Amino acid sequence: AQSVTQLDSQVPVFEEAPVELRCNYSSSVSVYLFWYVQYPNQGLQLLLKYLSGSTLVESINGFEAEFNKSQTSFHLRKPSVHISDTAEYFCAVNGGSNYKLTFGKGTLLTVNP
């Protein structure tokens, strides 16, 4: 069975500061990894995904995540955040052949002016 641990439930930062949202997973099989973002009162949107190949993946709005197999981590980073990045971020992992995702409990990123 897979599990996902998001190490911080809340991360407050100031605008233009760098941020890292941490995600660790456990799985006995090869995995795909995902980050989702949820803006207030909205559904979840896929932010980026790791499938295979390059361990660094990027989103269109400046976020990146690095897959580290030895540390079973998939941390999300952004070098300079904006007020509009305020949202909840969820890490998710698949695994096996059951076509299901396991989600972390989420990290609320609050960007302050």
Place this chain on the structure above:
Amino acid sequence: DAGITQSPRHKVTETGTPVTLRCHQTENHRYMYWYRQDPGHGLRLIHYSYGVKDTDKGEVSDGYSVSRSKTEDFLLTLESATSSQTSVYFCAIRGTSGTDEQYFGPGTRLTVT
């Protein structure tokens, strides 16, 4: 946008009444999912479907049933609503890329009084 709609978007109901939430998709996806989202718990899978009339339980299925008589519709029923079922409910579909990413509807906020 994966063409997913949920109805109703908001509902207030009384304890003991039956409630049905509808998820509708327009792109013929085989896999559909129902989650509930609660503070501190992230997203938890209630039930999922892998085809018409093919459904299975998730991790928090007690008190919920589902039906899928058409590819495009996946219904979640609370047979006798309880206050513990107050939550935000999300429907999702599995994308067609073969990598298990999911796309979410806008959610239904259910309050059981």
